[in-house]
Amino acid sequence: MYEEYAVVMKGIVKRFPGVLANDHVDLFVRKGEIHAVVGENGAGKSTLMNQLYGLLRPDEGEIYVFGKKVEMKGPKDAIKNGIGMVHQHFMLVGNLTVAENVVLGSETTKGRVVFDLREAKKRVKELSERYGLHVDVDAKIEDIPVGMQQRVEIIKTLYRGAEILIFDEPTAVLTPQETEELFEVMRRLKAAGKTMIFISHKLNEVMEISDNITVMRLGKVTAKLITKETNPREIARAMVGRDVVLRVEKPPHEPKDVVFEVENLWVKDNRGLDAVRGVSLKVRAGEIVGIAGVAGNGQSELVEAITGLRKIEKGTIKLLGQDITGLDPRSLRNMGMTHIPEDRLKYGMVLQYPAYYNMILGKHWWEPYSIRGFLNHPAIFEDSRRLFEEFDVRPRNINMLGGNFSGGNQQKIVVAREVSSNPKFIVVAQPTRGLDVGAIEFIHKTILRLREQDVAILLVSMELEEVFSLSDRILVMYEGEIMGEVRPEETNFEEVGLMMAGKRLEEVRA
Amino acid sequence: MEKYWGFIIPAVSVLVALVIAAFVIMSVGKNPVEAYAIMVKGAFGSSAAIVNTIVKTTPLILTGLAVGFGFRAGVFNIGAEGQMIMGALTATAVGINLGWAPPYFALSLTIIAGMLAGAGWAAIAGYLKAKTGAHEVVTTIMLNWIATYLSSYMVQVPLAVGSGTPKSPEIAPSAKLPVLMKVGPMEMSAGIIISVTAAIVMYVLLEKTTTGYEVKAAGFNPYAAEYGGISISKNVTMSMAISGALAGLAGVVELMGVHHRFLGTLSGGKGFDGISIALIGQNHPIGIIFAALLMGALRTGSNEMQFAGISKHIVMIIQGIVIFLVAADRIVRTMILWRKRKKVKV
Numbered sequence: 001m002y003e004e005y006a007v008v009m010k011g012i013v014k015r016f017p018g019v020l021a022n023d024h025v026d027l028f029v030r031k032g033e034i035h036a037v038v039g040e041n042g043a044g045k046s047t048l049m050n051q052l053y054g055l056l057r058p059d060e061g062e063i064y065v066f067g068k069k070v071e072m073k074g075p076k077d078a079i080k081n082g083i084g085m086v087h088q089h090f091m092l093v094g095n096l097t098v099a100e101n102v103v104l105g106s107e108t109t110k111g112r113v114v115f116d117l118r119e120a121k122k123r124v125k126e127l128s129e130r131y132g133l134h135v136d137v138d139a140k141i142e143d144i145p146v147g148m149q150q151r152v153e154i155i156k157t158l159y160r161g162a163e164i165l166i167f168d169e170p171t172a173v174l175t176p177q178e179t180e181e182l183f184e185v186m187r188r189l190k191a192a193g194k195t196m197i198f199i200s201h202k203l204n205e206v207m208e209i210s211d212n213i214t215v216m217r218l219g220k221v222t223a224k225l226i227t228k229e230t231n232p233r234e235i236a237r238a239m240v241g242r243d244v245v246l247r248v249e250k251p252p253h254e255p256k257d258v259v260f261e262v263e264n265l266w267v268k269d270n271r272g273l274d275a276v277r278g279v280s281l282k283v284r285a286g287e288i289v290g291i292a293g294v295a296g297n298g299q300s301e302l303v304e305a306i307t308g309l310r311k312i313e314k315g316t317i318k319l320l321g322q323d324i325t326g327l328d329p330r331s332l333r334n335m336g337m338t339h340i341p342e343d344r345l346k347y348g349m350v351l352q353y354p355a356y357y358n359m360i361l362g363k364h365w366w367e368p369y370s371i372r373g374f375l376n377h378p379a380i381f382e383d384s385r386r387l388f389e390e391f392d393v394r395p396r397n398i399n400m401l402g403g404n405f406s407g408g409n410q411q412k413i414v415v416a417r418e419v420s421s422n423p424k425f426i427v428v429a430q431p432t433r434g435l436d437v438g439a440i441e442f443i444h445k446t447i448l449r450l451r452e453q454d455v456a457i458l459l460v461s462m463e464l465e466e467v468f469s470l471s472d473r474i475l476v477m478y479e480g481e482i483m484g485e486v487r488p489e490e491t492n493f494e495e496v497g498l499m500m501a502g503k504r505l506e507e508v509r510a
Numbered sequence: 511m512e513k514y515w516g517f518i519i520p521a522v523s524v525l526v527a528l529v530i531a532a533f534v535i536m537s538v539g540k541n542p543v544e545a546y547a548i549m550v551k552g553a554f555g556s557s558a559a560i561v562n563t564i565v566k567t568t569p570l571i572l573t574g575l576a577v578g579f580g581f582r583a584g585v586f587n588i589g590a591e592g593q594m595i596m597g598a599l600t601a602t603a604v605g606i607n608l609g610w611a612p613p614y615f616a617l618s619l620t621i622i623a624g625m626l627a628g629a630g631w632a633a634i635a636g637y638l639k640a641k642t643g644a645h646e647v648v649t650t651i652m653l654n655w656i657a658t659y660l661s662s663y664m665v666q667v668p669l670a671v672g673s674g675t676p677k678s679p680e681i682a683p684s685a686k687l688p689v690l691m692k693v694g695p696m697e698m699s700a701g702i703i704i705s706v707t708a709a710i711v712m713y714v715l716l717e718k719t720t721t722g723y724e725v726k727a728a729g730f731n732p733y734a735a736e737y738g739g740i741s742i743s744k745n746v747t748m749s750m751a752i753s754g755a756l757a758g759l760a761g762v763v764e765l766m767g768v769h770h771r772f773l774g775t776l777s778g779g780k781g782f783d784g785i786s787i788a789l790i791g792q793n794h795p796i797g798i799i800f801a802a803l804l805m806g807a808l809r810t811g812s813n814e815m816q817f818a819g820i821s822k823h824i825v826m827i828i829q830g831i832v833i834f835l836v837a838a839d840r841i842v843r844t845m846i847l848w849r850k851r852k853k854v855k856v
């Protein structure tokens with residue numbers, strides 16, 4: 001039965017206390033295809049994959065691998081059946097070499113006792129060459145970039161004889177270039193006859209790499225699509241259950257006076273190297289200025305310097321005409337600057353605090369939250385409840401700890417908090433990283449609403465699409481410098497792409 | 511369930527520790543039931559025993575609070591011992607010179623002097639951490655030694671009195687804490703009231719004030735705290751100072767309530783006991799009161815056990831196992847969950 005399929009999961013039901021995580025899910029993956037499984041956070045994708053990999057056991061339903069019915073008690077059985085998983089969070093040992101990591105757990109041995117490193121290196125090199133995976137077998141994991149670490153994970157599965165590879169949101173941690181490299185590897189694996197399951201909620205990636213798509217929503221399969229015959233709009237509708245605006249409508253809006261000004265700013269990174277080198281920019285009331293660029297070109301340092309989290313070496317920053325260079329975050333917040341940070345887990349939230357305490361972080365010393373040094377809990381609860389309603393945070397439980405919300409809802413809490421303190425100027429960094437389409441739409445609409453209210457907005461994003469659809473002006477950053485300023489309606493991805501790679505606007509247009 | 515872990519884990523840990531120690535008692539040929547009965551009697555069996563237990567508990571509450579407050583703020587104050595010494599030493603220097611002052615003045619001045627000394631001593635480590643990143647574990651240990659040697663110099667040279675063990679003169683009668691209860695030679699001073707009040711103040715500070723909000727935020731996630739307008743360097747110094755003030759107060763109540771003069775053995779490791787007590791009390795002020803009471807009772811009870819021919823070091827075993835289990839709370843969680851799961855299957 002099911003001979004032409006590499007994987008068949010039929011009628012899978014998985015219940016968790018209070019949740020039906022998988023409700024009679026069917027998944028058919030043909031041999032040698034790249035099959036995308038898409039859905040919003042919490043749709044049940046990971047639960048389904050964990051059952052295929054033996055980490056969870058289905059309550060109901062059957063699994064067939066290469067036409068043979070299987071029952072998996074653990075990952076060992078999955079590996080025996082030729083299934084490998086490339087985890088989102090790599091399972092690698094930082095201070096061991098690439099080769100040692102690959103063979104870890106099934107080491108090559110001399111005479112069954114002595115670890116044979118030479119043999120291990122040889123076999124890892126072979127694999128890496130056969131599939132064009134380009135890894136340095138002697139490098140330590142902690143010294144190599146994320147993209148290469150992921151390739152080591154892939155080699156690990158291949159080394160254990162995987163014919164079916166599960167990729168769990170593999171691009172979440174990658175730069176656009178690394179994503180392209182990963183897709184190249186996946187195409188090569190496909191040419192070599194491997195079957196791949198690709199979990200994602202990034203629609204453009206799914207469109208680019210997959211052959212077939214299974215869409216999930218609230219634990220059910222809502223659509224089975226052939227990539228060639230569908231479009232992102234159709235996938236998004238199946239994911240969210242309604243029509244989604246993938247690109248928000250930006251009404252014309254005349255910017256007012258200059259609110260925020262940076263003049264010849266120099267900032268160092270953690271290693272003491274110049275990360276921001278002489279940046280100047282202006283943001284006016286009711287204007288969105290977007291900063292585009294590949295990750296790691298000084299955007300993070302720029303944002304940290306502006307928001308008072310990093311020391312400024314040289315240059316001046318002005319807010320509403322006042323010199324604010326070197327002020328601490330508290331004073332900046334008192335002056336009307338707020339900040340949606342790029343890393344919401346590190347900066348945006350105290351995960352151990354309940355949601356209502358997270359809702360006042362950065363304004364907890366303001367009335368009515370604090371009265372004569374004492375917290376005013378009734379006011380805190382009331383405002384949190386109101387913001388939960390207004391920003392549709394789910395579940396509607398302000399007592400839940402910050403760390404227990406899903407990524408999208410954590411971001412909604414951060415956005416709600418920063419937007420609701422009536423900022424004059426807001427720095428928005430990577431506002432939709434890791435979010436699903438429904439949440440992205442909501443956050444984009446919120447940012448545009450601020451623009452209507454004449455807030456000055458500085459948007460920093462690695463997602464070019466996002467910068468284009470929201471910004472009134474785009475500045476492109478490369479190695480700490482601004483390569484040029486363009487208007488989205490007068491430019492295109494290619495021009496900006498060249499600037500992101502280090503060409504100045506004059507050179508591009510010459 | 512999650513809400514009650516803070517209570518369940520220490521409680522289960524104590525029970526498990528008692529069971530394991532029972533086997534140890536049996537292995538030396540004694541009856542554990544009898545041994546525990548003697549211990550309980552020794553700790554609570556008479557008014558003298560109760561007074562003794564409370565006297566032992568009083569400073570332990572304060573050092574437990576000192577360390578626990580530090581943990582909540584994200585600093586590991588391992589220097590409660592030294593801060594306690596500095597608190598007691600300063601209070602001595604002040605207290606012996608207050609013969610002229612009325613009690614309310616002498617009492618408050620001596621207490622405040624001791625607390626400030628503890629706070630200042632700890633703030634050195636806090637300041638060093640904020641300015642240079644020097645780890646507070648290292649600096650507070652160094653400060654402990656400085657305090658130890660400084661105090662032993664003080665009672666041997668400038669403050670020395672009499673012969674025999676180095677000691678300071680007695681503090682003025684007006685600077686002695688009032689006695690609440692006297693049983694034979696045992697006196698229970700108002701120190702216990704001070705300790706319990708300190709716990710309540712700490713609870714209010716942590717749970718109800720904006721400062722508490724900032725302290726805990728900085729303890730949980732310094733990055734988010736700084737992003738949210740909370741100065742980490744200010745917070746580290748302040749948290750250490752508050753922690754040190756509590757440890758200093760422990761020295762003060764020992765001095766003003768028990769010994770009435772500075773002795774080399776006044777601190778006697780109580781500052782270090784604070785670490786275990788904070789751990790067992792899960793850094794919660796009320797939990798710390800009970801953890802300190804447990805320790806105090808074990809100490810008093812063990813003396814009685816010793817008279818009955820069972821080594822008082824059994825108590826060290828109990829204490830060690832409790833700390834181990836509380837620190838490795840996963841073990842207890844797993845034990846409880848495992849039992850639950852087994853029940854479900856049946």
